[in-house]
Amino acid sequence: MAMGGRQRRRNMVGLLFVSPWICGLGLFILYPFFASILYGFTDYSVLRDPEFVGTDNYAGIAADPIFWQSLKVVLVFAAFSIPLGVVTALSLSIMLDAGKRGVSIYRAIFYLPQLVPTVVVAILWTWLFNAEFGLVNHILRWPLQTFFGARPPGWLASTSWALPALVFMSMWQVGQMTIIYLAKIQDVPQDLYEAAALDGAGFWSKTWNVTLPQISPIILFNVVMAIIGCFQVFTEPYIMTGGGPARATHFLSLYIYKLAFEEYRMGYACAVALVLFLIILGLTMLALRAARGRVYYAGEEA
Amino acid sequence: MKSIGIPHLVLGALVLAAAAVAAVDRYEQKHVRPAFIDPDDWAGRTKLTYWEKWSGFEFEAIEKAVGRYNRTQGRRDRVYVNLINTSQVNVKTMIFTAGGQPPDLAGNWSIYVAPFAERGALTSLEKFIAADQFDLDAYVPAYLETCRYRDQLWAMPTVPATTALFYNRKMFREIGQDSPPRTIAELDAIARKLDRRDGAGNLVRLGFLHTEPGWWKWSWGYYFGGRITDGKGKVLPDMDPWVRSLAWADAYASHYGRGAVNSVQSGFGKFDSPQNAFVAGRVGMVIQGVWMPNFINRYNRGLEYSVAPFPSEKALDEPVTQVESDCITIPKGAKHPEEAWKFIKWLVSPEGQSILCGGQGKHMCLKKLPADFAKKNMNPHVEFFHRLGFSRKAYIVGRFPVLSKFRDEMGNAFEQVWQGKAKPGDALEAARAEIQKRLDENVARWQYVPPEQ
Numbered sequence: 001m002a003m004g005g006r007q008r009r010r011n012m013v014g015l016l017f018v019s020p021w022i023c024g025l026g027l028f029i030l031y032p033f034f035a036s037i038l039y040g041f042t043d044y045s046v047l048r049d050p051e052f053v054g055t056d057n058y059a060g061i062a063a064d065p066i067f068w069q070s071l072k073v074v075l076v077f078a079a080f081s082i083p084l085g086v087v088t089a090l091s092l093s094i095m096l097d098a099g100k101r102g103v104s105i106y107r108a109i110f111y112l113p114q115l116v117p118t119v120v121v122a123i124l125w126t127w128l129f130n131a132e133f134g135l136v137n138h139i140l141r142w143p144l145q146t147f148f149g150a151r152p153p154g155w156l157a158s159t160s161w162a163l164p165a166l167v168f169m170s171m172w173q174v175g176q177m178t179i180i181y182l183a184k185i186q187d188v189p190q191d192l193y194e195a196a197a198l199d200g201a202g203f204w205s206k207t208w209n210v211t212l213p214q215i216s217p218i219i220l221f222n223v224v225m226a227i228i229g230c231f232q233v234f235t236e237p238y239i240m241t242g243g244g245p246a247r248a249t250h251f252l253s254l255y256i257y258k259l260a261f262e263e264y265r266m267g268y269a270c271a272v273a274l275v276l277f278l279i280i281l282g283l284t285m286l287a288l289r290a291a292r293g294r295v296y297y298a299g300e301e302a
Numbered sequence: 303m304k305s306i307g308i309p310h311l312v313l314g315a316l317v318l319a320a321a322a323v324a325a326v327d328r329y330e331q332k333h334v335r336p337a338f339i340d341p342d343d344w345a346g347r348t349k350l351t352y353w354e355k356w357s358g359f360e361f362e363a364i365e366k367a368v369g370r371y372n373r374t375q376g377r378r379d380r381v382y383v384n385l386i387n388t389s390q391v392n393v394k395t396m397i398f399t400a401g402g403q404p405p406d407l408a409g410n411w412s413i414y415v416a417p418f419a420e421r422g423a424l425t426s427l428e429k430f431i432a433a434d435q436f437d438l439d440a441y442v443p444a445y446l447e448t449c450r451y452r453d454q455l456w457a458m459p460t461v462p463a464t465t466a467l468f469y470n471r472k473m474f475r476e477i478g479q480d481s482p483p484r485t486i487a488e489l490d491a492i493a494r495k496l497d498r499r500d501g502a503g504n505l506v507r508l509g510f511l512h513t514e515p516g517w518w519k520w521s522w523g524y525y526f527g528g529r530i531t532d533g534k535g536k537v538l539p540d541m542d543p544w545v546r547s548l549a550w551a552d553a554y555a556s557h558y559g560r561g562a563v564n565s566v567q568s569g570f571g572k573f574d575s576p577q578n579a580f581v582a583g584r585v586g587m588v589i590q591g592v593w594m595p596n597f598i599n600r601y602n603r604g605l606e607y608s609v610a611p612f613p614s615e616k617a618l619d620e621p622v623t624q625v626e627s628d629c630i631t632i633p634k635g636a637k638h639p640e641e642a643w644k645f646i647k648w649l650v651s652p653e654g655q656s657i658l659c660g661g662q663g664k665h666m667c668l669k670k671l672p673a674d675f676a677k678k679n680m681n682p683h684v685e686f687f688h689r690l691g692f693s694r695k696a697y698i699v700g701r702f703p704v705l706s707k708f709r710d711e712m713g714n715a716f717e718q719v720w721q722g723k724a725k726p727g728d729a730l731e732a733a734r735a736e737i738q739k740r741l742d743e744n745v746a747r748w749q750y751v752p753p754e755q
Contacts, residue, residue, distance in 0.1 A: 043747065045421045046396055046397070046400045046421075047396060047399060047400050047418070047421035047422060047423040047634075048421050048422055065732075065736070066736075129568070130568055130569060131564065131565040131566075131567075131568035131569055132565065132566065132568065132569025133569055134568075151561060151562075151565065152565075153561070153564075153565075154561060154563075154564025154565040154567070154568050155568065156568060157564035157565070157567050157568040158561070158564045158721070159717075159721045159723060244713075244714075244717055245717045245720075245721055246714060246717035246718045246720075246721050246723055247714055247717075258706075258710070261393045261396075262706045262710075263704075263706050263707060264396070264417055264421065
């Protein structure tokens with residue numbers, strides 16, 4: 001059916017209102033995205049015109065030890081920080097839900113770190129991890145020396161402890177995840193808990209059989225967001241370790257930055273960025289596929 | 303009467319905001335920023351945009367210099383320089399140059415001259431120098447070299463820097479040491495005597511530590527006679543000096559224990575803080591540059607210290623030192639290159655240098671320091687650092703086209719050894735292979751083999 005003049009005008013007004021967003025999307029996301037795919041096939045230093053080099057950049061990536069080291073770092077970080085983050089946030093939200101008094105205060109406290117800029121968080125944690133004067137070692141020193149005769153680690157200066165320190169630090173920002181879980185948990189129908197209680201279910205049984213299945217879509221959402229977030233970690237290693245020591249915290253995003261703005265190898269950096277994008281896409285698809293049949297959606301037919 | 307609608311309010315707010323910005327700007331020009339002058343005074347002049355990287359006292363010195371120019375020589379040149387403090391100036395200049403909107407002048411570091419020149423991002427100064435018969439002989443050759451690439455001068459050094467050994471004289475007195483070390487072996491022996499442990503055996507003071515401040519992990523081989531390239535395209539043509547330098551560092555980490563070193567190192571404060579390891583008396587000897595006395599004056603004025611050439615493996619007649627410089631460039635595509643050159647000429651003149659380098663507590667690029675320069679300078683060792691620039695053993699940082707890669711790989715090799723993850727020879731071989739690969743690509747791309755250095 002042909003669109004009436006009134007309808008067309010309404011559509012035009014609607015388009016006019018979203019046009020800033022469309023322009024932003026096109027200029028700042030779509031154009032750079034597709035341009036970077038093209039630049040990935042060139043030798044491009046920004047200051048000179050790009051030269052087409054075919055798949056040389058991708059062949060270079062395959063034989064690039066720094067790329068593989070950076071990928072290893074980010075995969076190890078993701079392997080520990082995602083499960084830890086999900087479990088911690090989930091546990092906190094369940095505890096907050098079970099709490100009777102002061103829940104809103106605790107909720108605000110857990111969310112507060114989220115409001116602190118990442119740069120500030122990085123500087124703050126650099127001090128917390130200071131081996132001699134930092135709070136972390138201040139707490140660890142006595143038990144480690146008394147019971148194990150050991151010294152607390154040098155954290156950010158140590159190849160063994162720098163990455164675990166960043167994983168530990170990532171727990172600082174589980175507040176957002178916690179609030180999302182909590183919102184969903186509080187949305188779980190009470191009659192399900194009452195029915196489970198009638199069947200004699202205790203706290204753990206109710207959590208396992210009612211809460212977790214009911215909030216499974218949110219768990220999946222948080223896992224996907226965490227995967228994306230892990231592969232984009234940049235500020236913390238850039239400020240706290242510079243990727244060291246001995247590339248122990250050399251994240252892929254940091255490598256892309258160095259290639260583009262320190263070595264002026266923008267074409268190669270674009271190729272690495274595309275590989276990073278494909279890895280994130282692949283892992284997200286994998287997470288979605290693994291979740292198929294395990295996630296409960298209320299609107300779906302049984 | 304027509305009522306006032308939202309558009310009127312928005313327009314009114316914009317006008318008010320613009321008026322407020324203009325008022326603040328005018329106030330700053332008159333009362334706060336010495337670089338600016340009354341707008342009436344620069345009417346009719348060519349307005350240059352000058353991006354400068356520094357903040358703090360270094361920027362204040364640049365502001366004073368620009369202000370003097372705008373009030374004096376700029377009037378004669380019919381040029382007004384608008385100074386803008388710009389962080390990450392190398393990245394921003396690169397992006398704006400690529401976009402065709404570079405500033406007229408960019409204050410950069412000399413290590414970026416080669417990569418920028420290679421990619422056609424800078425205006426060569428050669429034609430200006432030839433046209434004006436500008437006297438380059440007045441300048442210390444090593445400082446000019448920091449800005450030369452492919453036999454052309456792409457920038458003028460504005461504030462040079464050399465490095466040396468800073469040592470704590472009070473600590474030296476404690477151990478009965480009269481003179482600074484001349485060789486690495488002497489440095490090691492003094493360092494051991496300066497070490498102190500507490501009752502529990504924890505290190506509380508170190509004589510010397512390679513990772514304090516840790517800015518030059520990639521360059522220790524120079525003090526053992528190493529070169530980074532042979533002028534024929536080979537990287538680390540003689541590996542032995544570099545291997546010996548890393549073995550030297552490894553011996554320290556092994557001696558103290560790597561865990562203990564990591565621990566004590568991470569307890570040191572930031573460079574620009576009262577907890578700076580040398581300033582706070584936690585390390586007795588450090589390698590540092592001409593800027594260091596500024597920070598000692600700021601955080602521990604009473605510190606008894608002195609300076610000497612950094613020791614080398616064998617005692618040499620000529621000191622080994624690192625030469626770098628702050629420099630000023632005219633990006634390619636700048637709108638007023640001739641006027642920009644007029645300002646550069648003044649900035650590197652004795653008058654400009656006195657204000658700029660004197661204000662920063664550093665020495666000059668000029669061979670001859672003005673009579674009262676050292677006396678007025680807040681840095682008591684400024685003449686010593688100036689003399690270092692004349693050393694034939696000075697190594698000039700920045701002329702290597704893949705320097706960023708070199709520093710990254712060599713720094714990583716150092717850390718591998720320091721952390722006990724690799725032996726010096728293996729770590730260096732891996733680094734050399736990576737740098738060589740990148741240099742080969744660079745040579746093929748730009749048809750240029752860097753000279754021996």
